[in-house]
Amino acid sequence: MANTSSAVPKVAFLGPLGTYSHQSAHDKFGDNVEYVEQRTITTVFEAISPDIPYGVVPQQNSTFGSVIETYDNLRQPTVGSAIFVKGEVTISIQHCLAVRPGVKSEDVSRILSHEQALGQCANFLSSHYPHAVRQKVSSTAKAAEMLLEPETEDPGPDAQPVGESAAICSSHCAHLFGLSVLHESIQDRSDNFTRFFVLSTSLHEQPPYVPQEPQLFRALIRIDIFAPADGQSPINLAIASRPLQLVMSTLLTTLGVPITRIDRRPSLAPIPFQDVYFVELEELSGPPDPHDTGHREVAYTNPLAGPSTLRDIIRPQFHQNNFAEESFVKNQLGIKLDKDDQICRLSLTAAGCPLGPLHCPLRHTQPSAQNFQPPKQLPTHPRERERLATVCKHWLRGLCKKGDACEFLHEYNLRRMPECWWYAKYGYCSAGDECLYAHPKERRIECPDYNRGFCKLGPTCPRKHVRRVACQLYLTGFCPLGPECSRGHPKPGLPPPSAYDPPPPPTQKELGPPPPGYGRYADFDRGSGPMGPGAGGSGGPPGPRRNLEDVECFKCGERGHYANHCTRKNVPGNRGGLDRSYRRYGNE
Numbered sequence: 001m002a003n004t005s006s007a008v009p010k011v012a013f014l015g016p017l018g019t020y021s022h023q024s025a026h027d028k029f030g031d032n033v034e035y036v037e038q039r040t041i042t043t044v045f046e047a048i049s050p051d052i053p054y055g056v057v058p059q060q061n062s063t064f065g066s067v068i069e070t071y072d073n074l075r076q077p078t079v080g081s082a083i084f085v086k087g088e089v090t091i092s093i094q095h096c097l098a099v100r101p102g103v104k105s106e107d108v109s110r111i112l113s114h115e116q117a118l119g120q121c122a123n124f125l126s127s128h129y130p131h132a133v134r135q136k137v138s139s140t141a142k143a144a145e146m147l148l149e150p151e152t153e154d155p156g157p158d159a160q161p162v163g164e165s166a167a168i169c170s171s172h173c174a175h176l177f178g179l180s181v182l183h184e185s186i187q188d189r190s191d192n193f194t195r196f197f198v199l200s201t202s203l204h205e206q207p208p209y210v211p212q213e214p215q216l217f218r219a220l221i222r223i224d225i226f227a228p229a230d231g232q233s234p235i236n237l238a239i240a241s242r243p244l245q246l247v248m249s250t251l252l253t254t255l256g257v258p259i260t261r262i263d264r265r266p267s268l269a270p271i272p273f274q275d276v277y278f279v280e281l282e283e284l285s286g287p288p289d290p291h292d293t294g295h296r297e298v299a300y301t302n303p304l305a306g307p308s309t310l311r312d313i314i315r316p317q318f319h320q321n322n323f324a325e326e327s328f329v330k331n332q333l334g335i336k337l338d339k340d341d342q343i344c345r346l347s348l349t350a351a352g353c354p355l356g357p358l359h360c361p362l363r364h365t366q367p368s369a370q371n372f373q374p375p376k377q378l379p380t381h382p383r384e385r386e387r388l389a390t391v392c393k394h395w396l397r398g399l400c401k402k403g404d405a406c407e408f409l410h411e412y413n414l415r416r417m418p419e420c421w422w423y424a425k426y427g428y429c430s431a432g433d434e435c436l437y438a439h440p441k442e443r444r445i446e447c448p449d450y451n452r453g454f455c456k457l458g459p460t461c462p463r464k465h466v467r468r469v470a471c472q473l474y475l476t477g478f479c480p481l482g483p484e485c486s487r488g489h490p491k492p493g494l495p496p497p498s499a500y501d502p503p504p505p506p507t508q509k510e511l512g513p514p515p516p517g518y519g520r521y522a523d524f525d526r527g528s529g530p531m532g533p534g535a536g537g538s539g540g541p542p543g544p545r546r547n548l549e550d551v552e553c554f555k556c557g558e559r560g561h562y563a564n565h566c567t568r569k570n571v572p573g574n575r576g577g578l579d580r581s582y583r584r585y586g587n588e
């Protein structure tokens, strides 16, 4: 049994002797320690100190779930700073119903036990003792002990008989207290296990039990909001107002190790409906065993220390490079650098860090999303490439309907203006250098390759491709018209390099009349070609200027001037001028 020498380490447990906590503590520590019984789980936590450096508390039952009192104590700030979860032990729980010797089952009107034991036997109690009052006490052994206590209060002469009490405890406990067992193995599930935490004042020291080869490593992480003390930054409140569930869900999707358990209790922070989470992580040393009953040697690893991938989750060490120059820049030059904090691993995930860059204590780098875009595929066809480098002529007039989908540039860029229509068509533009549109010099000469029969550049060739029917005379040997011939005279030999040179700027004489429809000359360009007067110069070849005496004003109907020079502004009719519809359709 317990070693009473004061030199041996002490282990606090939920007493009195005979509890499952006592049994589990003994399973773990054996006879090499002194056991110090405590009245409640809370007092076990309180007892842990340099004098009593270890404790054992029930934590989770396979049937009834978490031991609330333990988790409530795990919320305390001392846990994680002065008290650490250092190990665990799992035992099988077999309850019995014990009574004072001589008490029969029909006399039982009250059943005492720890709330966990009452919960694990709930079905049995409902079916066998439906009318018995269930009373929670601090432990199973305490319940057994209470059966032996004399009635303290005098019930008075008129009081009804209260009946007999029974206790749910282990058979060993019943035997210890000299009780009779009415029913054995009364828990609702035959496979009923409870895990106990081994608490220690030291995170690093091995507790006084023989360490076995651990089969897995676990870590318990508490995620909480700490209440802002007076004078503290209001940032804590800001964090508090953020739902911690978000942190949790992000953690779940981000952590690379299995989360074996999550518990949640109301936070100790004075914020309504704020919870504290306990996340249990597991680092498997081998593949998980599907027939695993949970009885494996477990070592608790400090997630912040030691060679463990768990540490990387809590304090990720990646991306952190300290260069020698940094200290020189900071200390010698006194230049402020970016925060030296670790980079927040959550911020690098797709879900992002729920605390945001303002409230997260770690560094949030913000690489541009552009960095992760695949490079934009340039069109392969040279003509398409040329388009990408050309301002959209429709956009320039505010008429492009394609918006972002337009393959031309939507920006003012004088270097990338589209080609001047007049220049492209006629090889000159009367606006000359004033013209905002592009005047590619090559456009003014005919493509010597095309004239020979084939230009490999096709439509992308900057020079003019003028289609001509080959001159039959020339092909058969001699054309008397020579260069004046309007038909093609394809040369068999390679053109000289000078044939590709842009021509010298045209002289005023060469320019001739301005192209049809161009600006201020537009009125004079309405040639009397096949489309008749007023057909417009756009697209048509420049015709000879009309004699003004032949021109009839569209507005007033008089001859001698165009409508834009009409002085009779108030004449009614079409577009403010005369109604001349009768002329077209007759006078009816």
Ligand SMILES: O=C(O)C(=O)Cc1ccccc1
Pocket: 014, 018, 019, 020, 021, 022, 058, 061, 093, 114, 116, 117, 138, 139, 140, 141, 194
């Ligand atoms: O009361 C005890 O004996 C305890 O150790 C707590 C407990 C109760 C029921 C199952 C497991 C642990």
